[in-house]
Amino acid sequence: xxxxxxxFQGVDLSGRAGLWETDGTAAGTFELTGIVGTFGTGLYPxxxxxxxxxxxxxxxxxxxxxxxxxxxxxxxxxxxxxTGIANAAATGAGLFPYGLTAYDGKVLFxxxxxxxxLGLWVTDxxxxxxxxxxxxxALTTITAGLPxxxxxxxxxxxxxxxxxxxxRRER
Numbered sequence: 001x002x003x004x005x006x007x008f009q010g011v012d013l014s015g016r017a018g019l020w021e022t023d024g025t026a027a028g029t030f031e032l033t034g035i036v037g038t039f040g041t042g043l044y045p046x047x048x049x050x051x052x053x054x055x056x057x058x059x060x061x062x063x064x065x066x067x068x069x070x071x072x073x074x075x076x077x078x079x080x081x082x083t084g085i086a087n088a089a090a091t092g093a094g095l096f097p098y099g100l101t102a103y104d105g106k107v108l109f110x111x112x113x114x115x116x117x118l119g120l121w122v123t124d125x126x127x128x129x130x131x132x133x134x135x136x137x138a139l140t141t142i143t144a145g146l147p148x149x150x151x152x153x154x155x156x157x158x159x160x161x162x163x164x165x166x167x168r169r170e171r
Contacts, residue, residue: 002074007056009045017042019060021074032076037063045070049100049107051125057107059097066094069111071125082127087113097121101155110152117149 010020022029039061048058060070072079088095089112097109111121123130135150
């Protein structure tokens with residue numbers, strides 16, 4: 001993810017799920033301690049996605065117990081929640097970003113808005129640059145047990161679709 005290191009969720013001796021880093025060696029594997037604003041029992045980081053060569057985004061649990069969008073540069077001091085995101089859920093599970101998918105210098109993801117609807121979000125790695133995309137035709141009420149919203153899932157990327165015409169040799 002970051003140059004020459006990988007970030008991952010690990011559990012320390014106190015039983016807290018935190019953010020760990022490794023360079024692939026035992027000596028180079030350690031927990032990033034002292035991250036400000038994490039939940040009392042751990043950050044619970046999941047769904048890591050590189051934004052660029054120096055930043056990784058992930059879903060983490062803040063001091064209020066809400067799941068939010070976090071960013072890390074691989075240091076404790078450079079790991080923080082993106083707060084103040086307009087229209088992001090501030091109750092329930094929180095924004096709860098998942099399905100993070102890098103695309104064209106940004107990251108797309110599914111998340112809850114302030115109305116409790118699941119929508120398609122995009123971020124450039126800043127609070128101000130994180131917003132829900134308003135999509136025409138999205139579900140507006142709870143239907144068949146699905147929450148309101150677009151409910152995007154199973155992201156996949158493709159840049160070019162190339163079709164080939166095949167010829168079969170007759171025998």
